[in-house]
Amino acid sequence: MTTNRLEAFSDGVLAIIITIMVLEMKIPEGSDLESLRPILPVFLTYLGSFVYLGIYWSNHHHLMHAVSKVNGKVLWANLNLLFWLSLFPFVTGWMGENNFKKIPVILYGTILLMAALSYRLLTQVAIKSEGSNSIIRKAIGKDRKGILSIFIYIAALAISFFQPAISVFLYLLVALIWFVPDSRIEKVI
C-alpha cells in the first residue's frame, strides 16, 4: 500500500468527521432568537472541535510526507488514530448540549488525550519503520509539542473533577500551541 492511498483514505474519514459534527447542532423547534440560545454552547464546541480536527489533518499530512512506505503497523496505528478522532462528533455534541458540565468535559478531554497518544504512537511506529536516520526521525526530534500536549491533557483531566471551566481553557491552550502547522518536517526537508 502506498502512502498516497493511506493519506487519501485518512483525508476522506477526516473530511466526513469534520462535517457530520455539524449534524449534532440540532435544529431548534422555535424560530425566535431565544430558541437559538441552547445551540450556542454546541456551536462553540463545534468550532473548537473543527479547529482541532483541522490541526490533526494538517499535521497528519506533514507526517505522511515523511513516510515512504506503509506496513501493517503504520496502517493500524493510523486507523487507531482515526478511531479516536471519529469520536469527536459524539463528545462534541455531549459537551455542547450539557453546557460544559463535569462528566462531558472529562470525556471530551479523555478523547483529546487518546487522540494525542494515538498520534504520538503513529509517529513512533513510523519512525521505527523508516529508520533512525530517516527524515521523520530528525523532523520529529524530541517531539516536545506532542509530549507537552499530553501533559496538559492529563493536568486538564485532573482539574476537570473540580473546575471543568479551567479544563476547557486548557484544551483551547493546546489547540493554540498546535495552531501553527507542524513546521518541523518542512525545516528538515
Added chain:
Amino acid sequence: MTTNRLEAFSDGVLAIIITIMVLEMKIPEGSDLESLRPILPVFLTYLGSFVYLGIYWSNHHHLMHAVSKVNGKVLWANLNLLFWLSLFPFVTGWMGENNFKKIPVILYGTILLMAALSYRLLTQVAIKSEGSNSIIRKAIGKDRKGILSIFIYIAALAISFFQPAISVFLYLLVALIWFVPDSRIEKVI
C-alpha cells in the same frame, strides 16, 4: 502541502456538506400529498443552498488553479471558509422548517455573508502569498463581484428585520450574479 491535496480535502468536505443537507428534509409521517406540504419550503431552501454550494465549489477550483503553493495562512483561510460553509445544512434546515421567518432568514444571511467574507479573505491571503505579479492577482483584479455580493448581503440583512421576503429575493439575486463560473482567472491564463 500541495494545492492538489488542499483541493481534494475541500472537495471532500463540500461533497459531504452538499449531500448531508438533504438529511434536513425529514421524512413526513403521513403518506398523502398533504404531508409533503411542510417539506416544500425545506426543499426550496435545499435547492437554493445546493446552487450556492455548487457556485462555491466551482469558484474554489478556479481559485486553487491559480495558487501554486500552500502555506499555513492559505491553509487556515481555506479551513475558515469550509467552517462557514459547513453551517449551511443547519441554517438551511432552520429557515426551511420555519417557512422563511425573520430570525432564520437573518441567520441564513449572516452565514452567507460570513462565507462571502471568508472567500474574499482566502483570495486576499492567496494573492499576498503568490505576489503582486501573480496570475491570481491579475485575475481577481478589483473583485467587483465579491465586493458587490458583500454589500447586497449587508443590505439584505438590514432589510430582513422588516421584510424577510425581500432578503430571500436578494440572496437569490447574488446566487444569480455568481451562477456563471468565475471566468476571470480563465481569461488571464
Added chain:
Amino acid sequence: MTTNRLEAFSDGVLAIIITIMVLEMKIPEGSDLESLRPILPVFLTYLGSFVYLGIYWSNHHHLMHAVSKVNGKVLWANLNLLFWLSLFPFVTGWMGENNFKKIPVILYGTILLMAALSYRLLTQVAIKSEGSNSIIRKAIGKDRKGILSIFIYIAALAISFFQPAISVFLYLLVALIWFVPDSRIEKVI
C-alpha cells in the same frame, strides 16, 4: 476544470448519497424478529436505490471518459444530475416507510424521471460541447435506452395513480435494462 476533477467530485457525492441512504433504515425499538418487519420494505427500497445509484455511477464514468473538456454548461448539467440523485435517500425512505403507497410511489417515480432527464440533458450538453464528430456523439448514438427509460417512467407514473405495485415493477424493469454498464462508449473507443 479538468474532467478528472468533475469525476472525483461526482464520485464523492455519489458515494455519500449511496451510503447515507442506509441512515433512513431507522434502528427498531424492540429486539425481536417482529420489530424487524417494518424495516423490510425500507430495506428492499434501499436495495433498489443502491442498484440504481450503482448504475448511475457506472454509466457516469463511461460518459466522463468520453468528455475531454469541462465548460460551465457541462459543470451545471452535472450538478443538476447530482441534485436529483441527492433526493434518492428522501424518496427511498418515504416509499419504504409507507409500504409502497400511492403518493410515495409517485414521488419516487418523479425523482427517477427527473434523474433520467437530467442524465440525458448531461449527455446532450456534453455532445454539443465535444462536437458532432466526437467519440461521445457516436457512442451515445440515438440513445435508445435513455429514451425508452424515460417513456417507461412516464407510463409508470400514469399507472401509479391506479396500481402503484405495477409502477414499482416498472421501476425495477428499467434498472434491469440498465444493469449492464453502458458499453456503447467502450465499443466506439
Added chain:
Amino acid sequence: MTTNRLEAFSDGVLAIIITIMVLEMKIPEGSDLESLRPILPVFLTYLGSFVYLGIYWSNHHHLMHAVSKVNGKVLWANLNLLFWLSLFPFVTGWMGENNFKKIPVILYGTILLMAALSYRLLTQVAIKSEGSNSIIRKAIGKDRKGILSIFIYIAALAISFFQPAISVFLYLLVALIWFVPDSRIEKVI
C-alpha cells in the same frame, strides 16, 4: 474503467460507512456517568465494526492491487460487497442498543457472513477475469482464511440461537484471524 477509479470510489464508501457508524451512538439525555452506561455496548460494537471495516479496507486494497482490469462483473461484485458493508451501521447500532440480545446478534452475524461471501465472490470473479496464471490466482491460492471465516460465521449463527455471547466471541475470533493484512498477494508480487 480503471482499477484506480474503482478503488477510489470504494475508499469513499468505506470511509463514509466507518464514520457514520458513530452517529448510531446517540448522545445521552443526562450529563452524569450513569447516562453513559447504555452507550457502552454501542461503543464496544462500534469498536468491533470499526476493526472489521478496517480489515476489509486493508484487504480490499491488497486485492485491487492484483487486479489489472475492471469489467462489468468485477464492478458489480464490488458494489455487492459495498452493499453488505453499508449495512454495518444498522446492525452495529441494533446489536449495541440491545445489549447483544439473540436476534440482533443473529442479524449482525448474517451481515458478517454475507460480507465474507461477497468478498469471496469478488476474489473469484477477479481471478476468473485475470486468468489462471495471474498474480491474484497464485496469491489467493486456496483462500484458507476466507473459507475458514465463512465456516466460523455459520457455526456462530447456529450457536447464536442458544448462546449469543459465544457467537459474539466467534465474531471477534474471525476479526483476530484477519487482523494481520492479507500478506498473500504481497508475497507473490
